[in-house]
Amino acid sequence: MTTAPVVPQRDGSCESEAASLTAEDRLLPRGPAALLSGRIQSGIPLAPLTTFRVGGKAEWYCEPRSHLELQQCLAWARAEGIPTTLLGAGSNLLISDAGLKGLVIGTRRLRGIQLLEGGRIWAAAGEPLVNLARAAARQGWSGLEWAIGIPGTLGGAVVMNAGAHGRAMADVLVEVQILDEEQEPCRLEPADLQFGYRRSRLQDSPWTVTGATLQLIPSRDPSQVQWETQRYLNQRLSSQPYHLPSCGSVFRNPESHPAGWLIEQVGLKGYRIGGAQISERHANFILNCHQASAKDIYRLIRLAQEKVYQQWSVLLEPEVRILGSFED
Numbered sequence: 001m002t003t004a005p006v007v008p009q010r011d012g013s014c015e016s017e018a019a020s021l022t023a024e025d026r027l028l029p030r031g032p033a034a035l036l037s038g039r040i041q042s043g044i045p046l047a048p049l050t051t052f053r054v055g056g057k058a059e060w061y062c063e064p065r066s067h068l069e070l071q072q073c074l075a076w077a078r079a080e081g082i083p084t085t086l087l088g089a090g091s092n093l094l095i096s097d098a099g100l101k102g103l104v105i106g107t108r109r110l111r112g113i114q115l116l117e118g119g120r121i122w123a124a125a126g127e128p129l130v131n132l133a134r135a136a137a138r139q140g141w142s143g144l145e146w147a148i149g150i151p152g153t154l155g156g157a158v159v160m161n162a163g164a165h166g167r168a169m170a171d172v173l174v175e176v177q178i179l180d181e182e183q184e185p186c187r188l189e190p191a192d193l194q195f196g197y198r199r200s201r202l203q204d205s206p207w208t209v210t211g212a213t214l215q216l217i218p219s220r221d222p223s224q225v226q227w228e229t230q231r232y233l234n235q236r237l238s239s240q241p242y243h244l245p246s247c248g249s250v251f252r253n254p255e256s257h258p259a260g261w262l263i264e265q266v267g268l269k270g271y272r273i274g275g276a277q278i279s280e281r282h283a284n285f286i287l288n289c290h291q292a293s294a295k296d297i298y299r300l301i302r303l304a305q306e307k308v309y310q311q312w313s314v315l316l317e318p319e320v321r322i323l324g325s326f327e328d
């Protein structure tokens with residue numbers, strides 16, 4: 001399937017080629033009509049859609065290809081009275097083995113990048129952050145070099161305020177386009193979003209990010225920016241375990257010490273439960289070494305929290321979003 005081009009509208013929405021859609025397309029995909037059209041499918045396995053490669057099925061799943069389809073999916077869930085979960089690249093998610101109730105909306109087909117004037121770059125929510133970093137570097141625009149090794153979408157990166165090497169999304173964002181709880185397009189400024197260390201107001205809101213505009217520093221030598229970008233990637237590949245499925249850092253770093261150091265101090269480096277292991281290389285990573293279940297990973301998270309609390313009186317807070325039920 002090809003991806004419909006998505007372009008930003010003046011009202012902040014990123015409508016695709018709505019004019020070419022038929023009247024039928026404009027109908028809400030309610031009930032059997034939606035299922036027949038194949039846009040909303042039932043019982044889709046979520047494990048392949050996450051970087052941990054664990055988790056059960058989505059009760060309902062769709063991958064809208066345009067802003068309009070996204071609105072229709074949200075409207076369908078609302079009309080059916082079922083919850084929705086947004087899924088970007090699934091690189092910061094631990095989804096339970098029991099799967100997720102309601103409608104999971106995968107954003108990976110919501111693509112599009114536009115280089116604007118004066119070093120501004122707009123992209124749709126499902127665009128991989130890596131693509132933005134590379135597009136900016138090719139242009140000689142500086143400011144996203146640090147983002148090269150983060151395997152998420154722009155939408156997920158905005159929600160998480162993803163960052164590395166002392167920089168984060170909040171440093172470069174000038175505007176975030178969302179659909180609010182009424183599915184109305186709105187433009188928000190960073191000041192509206194209460195950004196903090198791996199936090200934003202979006203994490204506990206019913207809003208859907210549809211796109212964002214970033215301000216970079218233009219007019220640098222492209223080869224220099226590309227070189228810097230590659231340097232960040234090399235540095236990351238040599239210090240972090242990228243060879244096995246993970247979610248990156250599991251815990252936010254407490255102010256006192258890095259989470260990985262605390263976990264190492266309590267002797268959990270390399271510790272395994274089932275198919276999951278606390279990385280030998282970087283103790284804030286949990287790796288799916290051998291067909292781990294989500295429960296294996298969840299139990300390692302709880303164990304690390306317990307041990308670190310006992311020894312250091314520090315409660316490690318998961319950065320990874322834990323979704324679904326982990327009760328026995």
Ligand SMILES: Cc1cc2nc3c(=O)[nH]c(=O)nc-3n(C[C@H](O)[C@H](O)[C@H](O)COP(=O)(O)OP(=O)(O)OC[C@H]3O[C@@H](n4cnc5c(N)ncnc54)[C@H](O)[C@@H]3O)c2cc1C
Pocket residue numbers: 051085086087088089090091092093107125149150151152153154155156157158159160161162163164198202203207208209210242246247248249321
């Ligand atoms: C190997 C590896 C290295 C990593 N390194 C880093 C790093 O250096 N720095 C860092 O910050 N993170 C890192 N991460 C974690 C992860 O890549 C980031 O948090 C990323 O920003 C998540 O983006 P995503 O698209 O995968 O979001 P997902 O994991 O799919 O979702 C994350 C959250 O955002 C919500 N969401 C996603 N898209 C939308 C949307 N369009 N609208 C509303 N809500 C949405 C989801 O519901 C969920 O709550 C790493 C992960 C891996 C696997």
